[in-house]
Amino acid sequence: MVQKKILLLLALLFLSGCNEKPVENITLQAVVQAFDSNTLPLTKSENADYFVLNGQSPEKYAVNGNPLYIYVFASEEDAKKGLEDFFNQTEKLNMVIPQIFAAKNVLIFYLSPETRTDPFSERDEKILSIVNSI
Numbered sequence: 001m002v003q004k005k006i007l008l009l010l011a012l013l014f015l016s017g018c019n020e021k022p023v024e025n026i027t028l029q030a031v032v033q034a035f036d037s038n039t040l041p042l043t044k045s046e047n048a049d050y051f052v053l054n055g056q057s058p059e060k061y062a063v064n065g066n067p068l069y070i071y072v073f074a075s076e077e078d079a080k081k082g083l084e085d086f087f088n089q090t091e092k093l094n095m096v097i098p099q100i101f102a103a104k105n106v107l108i109f110y111l112s113p114e115t116r117t118d119p120f121s122e123r124d125e126k127i128l129s130i131v132n133s134i
Contacts, residue, residue, distance in 0.1 A: 025105045026134055028059055028072050035063070038130045042068065050109065051089055053082035063110070063127070069098075071107040079105050099123040101131040 035042045042061040050058050050069045056078075058069035073079040079102060086100075086107075098109040100119040110127055 025075070026072070026103055028070060030134060031070055031072070031106060031108070032061075034130050034134050038126070038133070040064075040126055040130065051086055053085045053089075053107070054078055056082060058109070064112075066113065067111040069109040069111075071109075073105045073107070076105050079107050082107055099127070101127060103131050103134045106134070 032042055040063060042063055045060045045062040045067065047060045047062065047067040047069075050060070050067075053071055054073065056071050056073055058071045061068045061070065071079070071082055073082055083100070083102065086109075096111060096113075097116050097119050098111045099116070099122075101108040101110070101123065108127070108131060110124060112124065114122075116122060
């Protein structure tokens with residue numbers, strides 16, 4: 001009787017493990033494709049270097065004539081650490097604040113010419129929509 005209970009418990013643990021879907025990371029290719037398919041193509045750029053965040057350098061693009069930097073991290077946790085790193089590095093700098101977009105393991109920084117005080121407010125609606133669709 002005890003063996004049957006243990007066997008049943010092991011079967012339930014196995015089946016519950018099968019229901020969990022592995023977290024799929026977003027790739028750079030998926031981000032670029034999302035922009036292209038939403039009629040906002042990215043142009044590879046030679047923009048000036050930007051911040052290295054949590055050990056990750058960005059891929060440099062331009063959209064609407066403005067710089068767009070894409071950071072693809074190994075995990076969502078690494079992306080969160082990258083965002084913290086950005087705020088730590090820029091804490092005492094007088095700089096143009098970018099619009100920041102986040103999706104799973106990806107951070108996107110869009111440098112539009114408008115002045116802003118908050119990187120998460122008044123963001124470009126089209127870019128926000130694309131990032132939310134990824």
